[in-house]
Amino acid sequence: MDFSKKIINWYEKNKRKLPWRETKNPYYILVSEFMLQQTRVSQIIKYYLNFIKKFPSLEKLAQAEEKDVLKEWEGLGYYSRAKNLHFFAKKLKNDKKFFPKKYKELIKYKGIGPYTGAAVASICFKEIIPAIDGNAFRVFSRYFGIYNDITSTATKNMFRVIVSKIMDFEQPGIFNQAIMDLGSILCTPKNTKCLLCPIKDSCFSIQNKTVYKLPVKKINKFIRHRFFYYLFICDRNNNICINKRSSKDIWKGLYDFPLIESKNNLLINEIIDTVWEKFRIIVYKTLIYKIEHKLTHQILSIRFFNCEILQDLNKNIFFQKFFFIPHNQIGVYPFPRPIILFLKHKKMI
Template sequence: MKTSDWKQEFREALTGWYREEKRDLPWRHTRNPYHIWISEVMLQQTRVDTVIPYYARFTERFSDMKELAYAPEEELMKMWEGLGYYSRARNLQSSVREAYETYGEVPADPEKFGKLKGVGPYTEGAVMSIAYGIPAPAVDGNVMRVLSRILLIEEDIAKPKTRRLFEEAVMELIDREDPSSFNQGMMELGAVICTPRRPKCLLCPVRDFCGAYHEGREEELPVKSKKKKQQSFPQTVIALRDPEGRWLMEQRPEEGLLAGMWQFPTAETADPEEAVRIISGRHRLTVGPIEEAVRFRHVFTHRIWEVTAYAASVPDRGTPADRSGWFRPEEFDMLTLPNPTKKVRAALGL
């Protein structure tokens, strides 16, 4: 149960547990602020096991800020391929370039670092505390869940304004001698013990301080309003093969969903005949009979694609639209392909 000096006891229990029990992860073996920055961006909305090999390849290829700041975008996106949420890669490169050109390093100043384009409050707090030992709040979903239960906070964590409440709570509790272990301990606790469903309360190092545990409300908290229902959009893919075995690929616009990535010709319609008309007009070519290859649903954060893919042959290459071209299957690996396109490629056996 909580005592008059429970905050000190809480932070000692949390940081002691973290130092003994933390998972062995590659970014925990460095104090390099640039590498820690990379890991924190990759870990946003992505599983730890998925990130580990990407982090290793990325920090080897872009070993310092200058390497990443001036890397060709095509290479950057190829290195990020498969991690998803591709705007993270572009924002990371942009903010690293700004930091390199302005400071020559990752500034050890929360205000300066936080003002870099693309650096949000969580990234600011995580990098400053882990790399530089600066007491700063790093509030993500794991931390909000833990504190909702510890402190019986009933505000809706889905509302942006609620984050400030949790940031203030962290600053009340944070270990100013070791803010790195405190913040990472909070994240670790939320990831492996204080999970969204069926939290492992009997294994929790801070259950004595947890209001939700003592009141039997751990499954009720945090309060989180439901997201709006995702809209579904039809996507009809017509994969086109020329007489020499090349396939037509289109590069998506530089802004928006899957920006700059390559795909088989696609039209936002559920009608395959309409898709053929759109795509043949776009590339000024004649499309032969189409044959269905695969159907699947691809879920993004805010939308769902209902994809139906067909294959067809063309007698000649026509006049491809801008940002398009013909490629042999062995050349596909040079292109940055989003996961929906990879699924179509696999269905076609390419």
């Protein structure tokens, strides 16, 4: 029995039951694939179900405001995925185009890379093209004994050529999903279950005892450390001061509080002086909440402080880009996860 048949037979008996596998609707598959980018399956199931309930079609998504799309994505992270998905829907609507059926058409859209494009094209439209994600790189590098750095473009192209020759031509989507599950269930980074693997008899790494040496991946160890000092400000009517993040930085399009950022950890007196210089308001010395938030290449040390208003903020030129919302509207706006945790701490959501 050839490679692809063994993989597919194993998959039919052991596949994970996932909600997006119950449909061939390309929009639903695309939503799941966007969410799966850099996020574990267990984390996205609830988000996926809520998202397609809120936006059951590309048309509904295209008609939605960005704020509402980001609200449904709130807490999932990597918000550029939501914005790219939203843009895709609006672009198709504005150009009066149907959902692209070919890999080469799909990858023209921002956010749809080689893996996502191949997954959608193969699963929904049976295009014979390998979907190579992290699981696939691990499975094939171990199976074939490939020591090339999987982060390099040349290696990625080599994998696509190799896999395209052994994948199932009649069921390319099933083949791609089978590889995903094999890598997720058996051929894991640690604690592999090699004895249960359907292709163990012909696996290079099992035969040569190199399972945990592959794949080879060059790791960028640079981690940026940032210090955020958020100012929790309420006006005389107890409305909360917020701001929409618009710069090309993390959380663009989400909302947060007035912010002081520093490259170094500031002492309380330095925070007070900086806040006064930037906003002309007084910060209380009491720290009301703190959190360490880790991103892919960043660590954020975040502190929250109460502030006192000395004048009408409508007349304060430092607050022209901010606005105030009532407490009962706080749940309408999409916030980064650290802000959500702070609001939960304050029992405001």
